[in-house]
Amino acid sequence: MTSAFDPTTLNRLLQLAGPDFAGELLRRLHDDLTTVANRMTADATDCAVVQAQCHVLIALAGTAGAPDLHADADRLHQLALDRDTAGMAALLPAVVRATHDLIRAIAGASPP
């Protein structure tokens, strides 16, 4: 598990959002990722919750430029779909940690 984060992707999104909305986009991204991390932590053994949160995380991580987290979220999503609770227990803590890493990186980013 890594916390690789490529700011180029996020910067492109901020550029698309424009100066009026870039700050709002960062705030939403921060909030959405925080919600995902909190829900996965609170219901770590609930396959349905983990599956739903992974669905969001796959999109957010990929969109924000964190391909490793995206790939791990994808794997966790599959484990949740397969009801593989042992596999989920092994992978989920690392995914949550990487999500928090991404949240910190986004908190440090500034609108263009």
Next chain:
Amino acid sequence: MNTPAILLIEDTPTLQMVYRSVLTSAGHRVVLASTASEGLEIFRAQENPVVVLDLVLPDRDGLSLMQEMLALRRETSVIVMTAHGSINKAVEAMRVGAHEFLVKPFDEQRFLAAVANALSNRTPKRLAPRTAALPTSVPANSAFIGTSDAMTRIHGKIASVARSMATVFITGESGTGKELCALAVHGNSARASGPFIALNCGAIPQDLLESEVFGHMKGSFTGAISDKPGAATAADGGTLFLDEICEMAPALQTKLLRFLQTSTVVPVGATRPKKVNVRIVCATNRDPLEAVRLGQFREDLYYRLFVVPIHMPPLRERGDDVIEIAEAALARFSQEEGKSFDGLAPQVQALFRALPWPGNVRQVLNVIRNVVVLNDGGVVTADMLPETLAQQQGAPILARVAPAPAQSAALDDLIGRPLAEIERMVIEATLDRHGGSVPKAARVLHLSPSTLYRKIEGWAKP
């Protein structure tokens, strides 16, 4: 701007904002909904031509929402968004009428290409009332003559898939009418007035195939004396039929995948991509999944193309269709040759029902053509049929092959033998190893089954 807004149904605030930013930057108007019920309310109130829909919503399954929307206004183009893990659901969505699916994470270029494609697909025919837009017939062509259950199912499938943009993947043995099926899909779609371009990927040398599909620029290689639009450009606004798709070289498969993802073509030697609006229908006489397992066909391309599969049944599984096809062909060829025939004698009908018809409809047509050309008229009796035909009755395909020379000869034993004999030995040994299955042997030998059938039939001739 007076164009109707694109309806975006997505519950994650970040993604709402990202998608909206991209769409508005490209000049589109967007209306947002965070839940299925909110989206449906907006959809009922406005005439949104395009809906971008997340398949996972908090209050309802996105797939059932899409079906309700299409039931209300079938001309709507719905682009579904899904995470990679739920790709099967996206394929299911395409089967029930989604215009396109995009796999998360978001890719700006693909996203905009899909929306542009959806907007340009709104032709007047798609806006016709449901009953008028539903296809009522498929071409009255030889492969489509027949009232067997198998063909009734094919007709129904063509009718339901034609109105979608979904990629159609036609499988079936050689001679079963795969191209006619592709034509029927095109002819019953909203693109019927556009071009239908067919390209046989197995018949074009691999080094020319890229130029044939994507075109080339003058001077891009030796012999490129002028700009040439490829099949993908020629099919703009219509349908591109790629036959024998499994024979496509791996490098070109990558380019085809890129083309499917972006709807843009880059001719050989060109620096800028060109946007096209094309529906893809492809076909193969092989088992495409087996080609994937053998590493000959890209898995991601397979999933991209294998959205709506249609399997053309072999003639031997179509009951009395063979009689209908033969009689229709007899009437047509008689007219063409200026002769008068009075149908098939009962013993000929019985023989036709019993034959395995390895060459399928194409073989029936050849037999009937032979009868019409070599006889003057009247009722078609058994003695008018080609001699080799009766020998096929009840015989498995392998049994038609004469006894083989020594099949397990070592290389030393082969030296000095004619090449044609060696080829026959190898083919027969391969057939033997695969229980007489021509398609399986053809796959191993990297030949098309039709080529193998021709060789086997050639050996049977005196």
